[in-house]
Amino acid sequence: MIEVKNLSKNYGPVPAVKGISFTVKEGCIYGFLGPNGAGKSTTMNMLTGCLAPTQGEVKINGHDIIDEAIEAKRCIGYLPEMPPLYLEMTPFEYLEFVGRARGLKKDALYDEMERVMEKTKIADVSDRLLKNLSKGYKQRVGIAQAIMGNPDIIILDEPTVGLDPIQIIEIRDLILELGEEHTVILSSHILQEIEAVCDRVIMISQGNIVADDTLEALTKDETLEEAFVRLAGESLDAGAAYAMAKAAEADDDDSEPVSKKGKKKIRVESSLGAAYYDEVYVDEEPEAEEAADEDIEPEGEEYTPMFTDKEDGE
């Protein structure tokens, strides 16, 4: 269905996705899980042709997303993080446009619109302007757009963000329903959501895939939350340790005498961005792992810690 090989994306010098590979098979609901700034949205944008990869390839049903873009995009419905709605249109006009762009005409178009509106329960607001609809309805219209023309694969980027609990349950039910007929890829950092709807989980952290398995296998010995914290944390530690080692190395190269014992300020560059760590205790021979375990406080502006809302490079 979807084959991703060695996919990378750099935003300028900052790598957002670092050579990931995975395969998505037919008839499953995939959870694409990762902390904020992990590269989820970047990956989804590359899968759907909204972004061109720096390296690597994406094949949708055998069609390359760059070279055979039209054929590949016919197989995909995509709801980006922010539903791409024309606010001055009504849902009816909007779906009419999307249907036409997907090659539907006349009766087929209006039948499909009816089916989609019924499925997403937006028929009763179909003649109101999109700008006047609530967030929940806007999200539904976004999903309706993604399933227009009945594509094989539906990709939803954080479809329940900003919704109230009732709306979240409704959208989850809808996703489960969609999973019966389509292959669904759902990105989220909400673990309960992934547990509630997904069959398989692909976990991404710092632009790398850290897990790609069934939900049962991942939650056999620990809860999903524990697995998530462990895997994402390991990846974060590895990144920080690497950056620390690099920074220490750079300091060693410096002709200026480095205080081998005591407090100093160093600039650490890692895949997370760059940050100044103040008052780090540096040993005679800085051990990468030990340095990473030090209790360090980030000070620089560019630092993007995990579990915050600031998206890094997305």
Add this chain to the structure above:
Amino acid sequence: MGAVFKKDFKSALTGMTGIIFITAVLVFVGVFTAIIHFDQRFAQFEYALISASFASLLLTPILTMRSFSEERKMKTDQLLYSLPISTFQIVMGKFLAMAAIFAIPCAVFCLYPIVLTFFAEGSLNYVMTYGAILAYFLLGCAIIAICMFISSLTESQVISAIISIAAILLVYFLAQFSAYIPTDDWFSLMVVVILCLVVAFIVYSATKNYIAGVCAGAVLVIAAVVVYIVKPALYVGLASQMISGICVFLPIQAFGNGVFDITAYVYYLSLIALFVFATVQTFEKRRWN
């Protein structure tokens, strides 16, 4: 292409920008027609149309400022990128929708010459008049293409509108300015060398490669200097010709002088093709950044 065309055409009419633009064009051309024809009793509608071309088309950015800026700002461009339509189809759909809006007042103008024959003295050369209306339509389309390209560069409608209006003013006043430009060959050579350096800089910023930029610049400058040494006569008056060349309001003037000028059509169609191509490139490039 059809889907984007229908969406944009409809939203221009329901979102008022299309209506305002159509009204503005009709009012400006109407005022010039009233002054020239009802006052001086000329039958030739092309005089009014050519005189009104600058004033009526200065408002083109009202129509074009939204085209790409709004998509980018509202993130609806992500929808366009993910739909199974090519970038060329998206850009052409948008361009044709705006051209169709502009065609509405132009269709109304087709009635004016007939009405004028009832009031004005003198006979009417229908070929010249309708030829001028077609040239005016193509001139408008060329300006739409230029402004659409400017809109694709920014996500702010206001910036897009201001730069577009500045561009229209610049090309209009350059024509008057071109008369004061020295015709000496050395001056033209200087202008050509500066242009070569600009091209070299564009090559550098597109490829991010110093060597490519320097090589392109060196080759172009050497070629320009060699041509200057071999045949300096080619450079006489070249600078002012080049400047008149970018003034889009000049070619249509021929119709006012009673010349049915096919080259004007070719000129406008080339401009449209050039800026549609440039817009496709800018829209496509954003996916790669």
